[in-house]
Amino acid sequence: MSLDIPAAIEDGLARLPTRVAAILFVAYLVVGALSTVAGQTLGLAVQETLRRTFQGSNAVPPSESMAAGPMADTSPLALDVGPVVAVALFLIQIVLAQAVGVVTVRTFVGQARRSFPDDVDRRFGWVLVNALVAGFVVNVLIFVGAIFLIVPGIYVAVALYFVQFEVIVEDKSVVDALRDGWALTGGQRLPLFFLLVVLFAIGLAGAAPGYVLGLVGAPQLAVVATSVAVGSVTGLLTTAIGARAYVQLKPDGWAPAGDASPFKY
Structure with a gap:
């Protein structure tokens, strides 16, 4: 089948004013907040580790140096923890974000409106791990392509855009998803x-909006809150549009893995 861009956009937009989208929006808010905290925490932890390394025995206590560091004013949600805890928190939010992504893609690929797919948790752990690995592999391939020139990197990003969809919707392994995502x-x-x-x-x-608030000197908490809220909406929208485009490219009569009609309208 061919890709109809206006139809994919219209179909994606139609999935936002729904009950399931409202629930997913809350999940995106939680993930966005955790991602912000984890990112700021990791940034300050790395800054503190570098500072200690260069200062040697003259390093000041972590709580004092973090409070006085140049990133402190722009990282209001950072936690005062060591680098190991910061990395662990960052990895946890990546896994949580991917888990929400699995549910979102499986929901928007179907015809869900008032309820989630009956089998939204189908092989969830296996799919989650493979989706994480597939995302990592695709990003590496895009990076390698971009090293040679920007155009090859863009080409790889386009050609492999639906690899994670193949893992999430069809329960495919990373290798099979790479092959079939490329073919799709x-x-x-x-x-x-x-x-x-x-x-x-x-x-x-x-x-x-968050960038503009930052330019006009709004409080950092307001900037972060606005960025997370608006980013949650745009994240849902882009995933919904991508899911509907994915469905367009599947063969006529295709249905997601599992039951032939697993989605409730």
Whole structure:
């Protein structure tokens, strides 16, 4: 099947004013808040570790140096913990974000409105691990492509865009998802590129309110809260549009793994 960009956008937008989308929005808020805390905590922990390394025996206590560091004013949600705990917190939020992503993709790929798919937790642990690995592999391949030139990196990003969808929806292994995700976009990579440009623009628009608040000197907590809230909306929207585009490229009569009609309207 061919990709119809306006239809994918319209279909994705239609999935936001629903009960399940409202629940997912709350989950995105939680993940966004945790991600912000984890990111700021890791940043300050790394800064403190570097400071201790360079100061040697003259290093000041962590609580004092973190309070006086240049990142302190811009990291209001950072926790005063060591680097090991900071890394652990960062990894936990990555796993949690991926878990929410699995539920979101499985929901938006179907026709859900008032309830989640009956089998949304199907092989959840196995799929979660494979989705994390697949995402890592795709990012590495994009990075390798970008090393040679920007264009190869963009091409790989477009060609492998649906790899995680193949893992999440079809319960495929990483290797199978890479192969089938590449094949799925064959012949549709130019329109898919334009769709990804639209999704990128949506992401930029979502980042704009927080950026503007930062420019006008708003309190950092207000900047963070606005960024997380708006980012949750744009994150849901881009995932919904991507899910509907994925469905368009599947063969006629295709249904998600599991029951033939596992989604409740």
